Amino acid sequence: MKEKTKIAVIGMGYVGIPAAALLADVDGFEVIGIQRRSKRSGWKIEALNRGECPILNEPELPELIRRVVLEKKTFRVTDDTEVLRDMNYILIDVQTPTDKETHQPLYKSLREVSAVVGQKMKDGAVVIVESTVAPGTTENIVKPILEENSGKTCGKDFYLVFAYERVMVGRLINNIVNYPRVIGGVTEECTKKGLWLYKHIVKEKLIPVSATTAEVAKVVENTYRDVQIAFANEVALACEALHVDFNDVRKCVNSLPFNSNAYRDLHLPGAGVGGHCLPKDPWLLKFGVDTYGKIKVPFEVIVKARMRNDQMPLHMLELAEAAAKKAGIDIKNAKLAILGASFLENSEDTRNSPTEAFVKLLEERKIKWAIHDPYVRQREFPYPLSKNLEEIIRDADILLIFVKHKDYYALEPQWLKERMKHPIIIDGRDVINLEKFRKNGFVAFGVGKPNY
Structure with missing residues (x-):
């Protein structure tokens, strides 16, 4: 019987989970996901091992996870990095954020994972970085760490590839399968190893380039x-x-x-x-x-x-201030009801949410606020939020639409007016008909609209 290809995917997030599930659905592949038992993400280990999808509102993914975990039994998740010793392919899908003040990349997780992989990978292993990194990172940071911790030589004893994802929340599976994939190896043989893996899950063309070219392209x-x-x-x-x-x-x-x-x-x-x-x-x-x-x-x-x-949340505040002035109220004494905490409509994903940036501006000015979001789970957001819309808008002076969740398109001026203290609305996503609200007594402003 043909020996199975063993694959580890490090990091069970928006990139790692769908990649692991798709690979585990390939005949002859066995996949182990590796996830730290962190306060924020450790719960995913048990959830995935029960065949549950930790990502909400994601087409195809829940059924795929259920199939590979419960039926095919080709995918499981652990926090034990010892499994790396037996892997043919190791995919790195950890977060690579930038510092909010200096904008320098924060590679703590990438460096730590690279060191562990170097210590435990076997001869002939293929390491693939899927996390987005600055151009030059694969060659100048990941490769030296792997070589130093393994005593092995890249291109001879192990292979290193940068193959970036093109995923979007709500289209994770579709984008991996149906978009062309760029495969950037540190050497030509590295690239060939990457091409072999991805041809099993990508239906579109594979584009072979150097690692640095792929990093720049991403x-x-x-x-x-x-x-x-x-x-x-x-x-x-x-x-x-x-x-x-x-x-x-x-x-x-x-x-x-x-x-x-x-x-x-x-x-x-x-x-x-x-x-x-x-x-x-x-x-x-x-x-x-x-x-x-x-x-x-x-x-x-x-x-x-x-x-x-980055300045657009501040502009939302400027619009709110102008609308408050037109309505004859002092925004410093107002309650602002904010609709939407995620960065994308109909999603729970709050990474770099403009709403978070806006709330920080309000906090600095000591302006009262409340947030509604029908999708976001509280553990995913640093500020309190509610799924009860009426509770949030009750006695609010100004309503601000930050996310175009489908729920907000049903907002009616009369219903809001009966519940708000002052009828003021700021539309940051072109959700409502401003003229309709103005005719119903609202001071209604919007981004890119004739407001004054």
């Missing part, structure tokens, strides 16, 4: 989108200043035909940009170039775009 993908959103946010501010509706401008700009050289895709503005990738990847790109680049690059456009997106 952070550029997200930086490109971050800059596009920043442009939309700045245009939205211009529309507010000129008293025109951003949506009308966008409709005109995007009317150019898709198959023409003149095609434009003006993005949507909003209350802020969150998630694990966009707020940090521009900084990772800059750090990689600053640290390992041969020439100096100013990064003026990319850095200013990132700052523009």
Whole structure:
């Protein structure tokens, strides 16, 4: 009987869980997930071993996990790193955040995991970094740690690959299976080892490149989108200043035909940009170039775009202040009801949530607030929140929409007016019809709207 391919996936998060489950569904593969018993994520070990999906509202994933855990028995999770000694492939899917003040990458988990892998991997093992890192990290940080802790040589005794994910919450399985995958090996043989693994779960083409090329591609993908959103946010501010509706401008700009050289895709503005990738990847790109680049690059456009997106929660506060002034109330004595804590609609994911940044601004100014979110679990968010909408808006002076959860599209002005102390609403995601609310007595402002 053919020997099974044994795979370890380190880190049971939004990247590690779907990757592990898909690999475990391949005939001839056995997968072990490795997760620390941390206060925040340790519970996932038992949940996954019961065949339960820890990620909410994720198509296909719950059934896939149930199948590979309970039926096929090809996937289990542990906190014991000794299992690494028997693995053919080891995938690293740990968090690689950046410092909120210095924007430097925080590689504590990556360094620790790399050292453990180096100490325990066997000859011929293939180590694949899926976590997003600054360009140059695989070659200059991960490789030396692996070699130092193993006494082995990369490309000869073990193989090292950077193969980044393109996942999005709500489309995890779809994006892994149906998007092209970039495979960047430290050597040509490393790349071949990576290609062999991913051809079993990716239906689209595999793109072989160097590790550093893959690292650059990953952070550029997200930086490109971050800059596009920043442009939309700045245009939205211009529309507010000129008293025109951003949506009308966008409709005109995007009317150019898709198959023409003149095609434009003006993005949507909003209350802020969150998630694990966009707020940090521009900084990772800059750090990689600053640290390992041969020439100096100013990064003026990319850095200013990132700052523009970071300033949007402050703009929401400015809109609230202007609306309060128009309504004749003092915002310092007001209660603000905030709708949405996640960074993405209809999701529980709160990573780098603009709502969190907004609450910090309110705390600094000693303004009272309350948060509603129908999806987010309390342990995933640092501030108190409620799933009871009526409780949150009761006697509120100002209502602010930070996330376009489907639930909020049903908001009616009369229902809100009967429960709020003052009828003031700020729409940061183009959810409501502002004119409808204004006709019902609301002071209604929105990002990119003629407000004054």
